[in-house]
Amino acid sequence: MSKHDSKSEENKVTESAPIKAHEFDSHFKYEITEEHGGEKLKHCFQCGTCTSDCPIARFSDSYRPRTLIRMALLGLKDRVLSSETLWLCAACFTCTDRCPQDIEVASIIRILRNAAVHRGGIPLIFKELGSSILETGIAYRIPELRLKKRETTGLPQLPKSNPEDIAKLAKATGFSKLLKRNEKT
Amino acid sequence: MTTPKKSPNSSSKFLLFLGCAIPYRVTSYEISTRKVLAKLGITLIEMTEYNCCGLPIDPVNHEMMVALAARNLCLAEKQGLNIVTLCPGCAGTLRKVNKKLKQNKELRERINGYLKETGLEFKGTIEAKHLLQLLVEDIGLERIKDKVKRPLTNMNVTEHAGCHVSRPADGVDFENPEDPEALKNLIEVTGAKYVDYTDKIACCGAPIAGVNDRIPLQLTREKLVHVKEAGAQALITVCPFCHMMFDTNQPRIERMFNESFKTPVLHYPQLLGLAMDFSPEELDLKGLRVDPTKIVSQIHGAKKGDSKW
Numbered sequence: 001m002s003k004h005d006s007k008s009e010e011n012k013v014t015e016s017a018p019i020k021a022h023e024f025d026s027h028f029k030y031e032i033t034e035e036h037g038g039e040k041l042k043h044c045f046q047c048g049t050c051t052s053d054c055p056i057a058r059f060s061d062s063y064r065p066r067t068l069i070r071m072a073l074l075g076l077k078d079r080v081l082s083s084e085t086l087w088l089c090a091a092c093f094t095c096t097d098r099c100p101q102d103i104e105v106a107s108i109i110r111i112l113r114n115a116a117v118h119r120g121g122i123p124l125i126f127k128e129l130g131s132s133i134l135e136t137g138i139a140y141r142i143p144e145l146r147l148k149k150r151e152t153t154g155l156p157q158l159p160k161s162n163p164e165d166i167a168k169l170a171k172a173t174g175f176s177k178l179l180k181r182n183e184k185t
Numbered sequence: 186m187t188t189p190k191k192s193p194n195s196s197s198k199f200l201l202f203l204g205c206a207i208p209y210r211v212t213s214y215e216i217s218t219r220k221v222l223a224k225l226g227i228t229l230i231e232m233t234e235y236n237c238c239g240l241p242i243d244p245v246n247h248e249m250m251v252a253l254a255a256r257n258l259c260l261a262e263k264q265g266l267n268i269v270t271l272c273p274g275c276a277g278t279l280r281k282v283n284k285k286l287k288q289n290k291e292l293r294e295r296i297n298g299y300l301k302e303t304g305l306e307f308k309g310t311i312e313a314k315h316l317l318q319l320l321v322e323d324i325g326l327e328r329i330k331d332k333v334k335r336p337l338t339n340m341n342v343t344e345h346a347g348c349h350v351s352r353p354a355d356g357v358d359f360e361n362p363e364d365p366e367a368l369k370n371l372i373e374v375t376g377a378k379y380v381d382y383t384d385k386i387a388c389c390g391a392p393i394a395g396v397n398d399r400i401p402l403q404l405t406r407e408k409l410v411h412v413k414e415a416g417a418q419a420l421i422t423v424c425p426f427c428h429m430m431f432d433t434n435q436p437r438i439e440r441m442f443n444e445s446f447k448t449p450v451l452h453y454p455q456l457l458g459l460a461m462d463f464s465p466e467e468l469d470l471k472g473l474r475v476d477p478t479k480i481v482s483q484i485h486g487a488k489k490g491d492s493k494w
């Protein structure tokens with residue numbers, strides 16, 4: 001990503017535009033605390049351990065887990081769900097392990113991402129991974145040549161997947177619908 | 186925290202969960218693991234009809250991630266065997282979901298509702314483990330040491346274990362992520378000298394490589410600098426994604442930052458395999474991007490007639 005890109009990325013989250021009263025959605029925090037992993041959101045006292053220990057934040061001008069948590073708590077739903085930086089969490093779970101308030105910070109980022117996909121769209125990489133899982137059972141499409149090579153190197157054939165069963169789970173969980181409906185460029 | 190001793194209910198037969206990244210791009214890890222585990226008396230059973238653990242699509246739909254992980258756990262339950270994975274991402278996911286489904290009745294019932302359509306039901310009768318956990322708990326350091334035929338003395342190495350081996354601590358339930366010991370002990374068993382380095386437990390950035398191609402390379406580059414400063418001749422990994430960052434991407438990082446590392450990155454079973462006197466070919470060392478010839482000849486230098494590779 002170029003320097004220019006990271007600048008515009010920064011503007012999106014910390015944009016200095018004043019917050020208007022109608023932007024606050026006071027119910028938003030409860031949408032998060034109802035989800036698995038989001039229960040302790042309201043315990044956050046903004047100490048900043050998550051951001052200071054975050055490996056991504058060290059190299060990003062814009063990704064700040066504490067900011068995302070604060071935005072979620074304030075109910076800035078539109079801003080936080082459309083934030084590009086939401087997709088920069090590496091899910092290393094350092095923040096979760098070190099939060100003095102036992103907040104599952106990385107899980108809250110995941111909840112926000114799920115919500116962002118639900119109403120906006122899926123970043124291309126996840127669309128590709130998801131489609132591959134539906135078709136092949138695994139996240140990558142392995143070229144035929146590489147599958148053949150397994151035999152010459154003495155490895156057993158890769159087990160066949162069961163796309164019918166995966167499709168049933170994708171339908172029941174709403175995953176297939178998400179993949180079809182949303183495309184974020 | 187001390188490394189767990191061999192547990193009384195340790196087993197010698199496991200279902201091998203290959204996941205996605207290893208058959209896709211990191212077969213040297215699989216090849217070397219199979220060789221080493223067979224010699225250590227572990228029987229691996231192929232896991233038929235497995236699917237992705239679910240982790241890659243957790244950011245899109247958590248519910249589907251849980252369902253995918255649960256399906257794998259159910260397949261293992263049907264065979265009555267514990268799972269071993271080579272990828273810490275898969276292990277962490279399967280362990281977390283297994284724990285959640287056992288503890289949370291409401292979640293279990295909902296997921297079982299989905300699984301019913303596929304003829305499966307989660308019962309909570311098996312465990313999933315990462316390779317490291319199997320090595321220290323089910324085999325044990327003493328038994329591994331017994332199989333070391335060619336101690337790697339005079340070799341300085343270090344580790345990058347990968348976050349998901351132990352994080353999040355509550356859920357993965359393996360070792361203390363702030364002071365991990367398993368891989369360190371396993372490296373020392375080979376006779377190699379373990380060296381420490383700055384920010385050893387820091388993330389390599391791999392999970393966001395598909396979203397941002399700059400930050401992960403910066404993270405990995407910084408770790409490579411620290412590894413070199415510490416005087417390590419090789420870096421040892423136990424994760425396919427970390428391995429791709431440090432090995433596959435190393436030449437790219439060298440070009441990008443105009444630096445030279447030439448630090449070989451071995452999968453742990455390759456290091457152990459060398460100490461167990463497997464040949465470099467048997468361990469697929471030629472499958473590595475960064476040439477490990479220098480350290481291998483250091484081990485094999487004394488022995489005449491070693492095949493070239």
